[in-house]
Amino acid sequence: MADFNHIAKEFVQFYYKTFDENRAALAGLYRHNSMLTFEAQGIQGAEAIVEKLQSLPFQQIQHRTDTIDAQPSGEDGILVLVTGALLVGGEDKPMSFTQAFQLKSEASGFFVFNDVFRIVYPAA
Amino acid sequence: MADFNHIAKEFVQFYYKTFDENRAALAGLYRHNSMLTFEAQGIQGAEAIVEKLQSLPFQQIQHRTDTIDAQPSGEDGILVLVTGALLVGGEDKPMSFTQAFQLKSEASGFFVFNDVFRIVYPAA
Known part of the structure; x- marks a missing residue:
């Protein structure tokens, strides 16, 4: 897991590019036991997660990542913390966001x- | 792990109360294999982590937690994402922060x- 930083950066770039261009394709990143907590709402499973992400009330969104930190987490995991900004289509003010991912390895990645x-x- | 939300909230309250009142006592929450990434600086082990936290250039700090989200993460872990604000002694403007914890269970907690x-x- 020496290259956890590299894996985290590639994942994060791919995740937000996919989110901004084709949200449906995020399904490939989740599994049946995956969990999303989106603004306090808990959702489980790839299908329900992508349904939620596609139901968000905007057609266009752009994410910018400002920081990406990663740590190995157990034998087969990587914890990733992202901070950044997002701009929703039609709005003129970006909003700050934070997102934590726990990536787990499987045969294909x-x-x-x-x-x-x-x-x-x-803050104030 | 049905009460992961409860465990996460109790941990977070205890963590920031201890941070604000007696940073040295945070040592009890870390182990030799614990990792901290503090503003991109990576530190490993309870002793080095608490040394870093105690060396931060302020005497007084107050944390406020705005959101605490938790998910079970594997058989023995809880992922916690916190957002909040902190006010450093002598400053008059709070700063927003985010902090991700992976808690692991051991015999005593x-x-x-x-x-x-x-x-x-x-963001802008």
């Missing part, structure tokens, strides 16, 4: 086991 | 295996 997303509002 | 901290700057 990594999938998203845990996924927690939060908008971060200005 | 849970310890912090992964810990990633980031200040979140306003």
Whole structure:
């Protein structure tokens, strides 16, 4: 797991590019036991997760990642914490967000086991 | 692991209360294999982690937690994502932060295996 930083960066770039261009294709990154907590709403399973992401009330979105930190987490996992900004189509103000992923390895690579997303509002 | 939300909330309350009142006592929450990534700086082991936290250039700090999300992560882990604000002594403006923890169970309870901290700057 020496290249966990590299794996995390490639994953993050792929994730947000896919989110911004073709949300349906995110299904390939989740499995039946994957979990998403999106603004406190808990969802389980690839199908339900992608359904949720596709139901979000905007057609266009652009993510920018500002920081990507990764740590090995157990024998087959990588914890990734992202901070960044997103701009929803039709809005002119970006919002800060944070997202934590727990990636787990499988034969063909990594999938998203845990996924927690939060908008971060200005502190004061 | 039905009460992972409860465990996460109790941990988070205890963590920041201890951080704000007696940083040295955080040592009890980490083990020799624990990892902290603090603003991109990686540190391993309870002793080095607490040394780092104690060396931060402020005497007083107050954390406020705005959101605490938790998910079970494997058989013996809990992923926790926190967002909140912190106010450093002598400053008058709070800063937003995000912190991801991977808690792992041991005989006596849970310890912090992964810990990633980031200040979140306003998006624009």
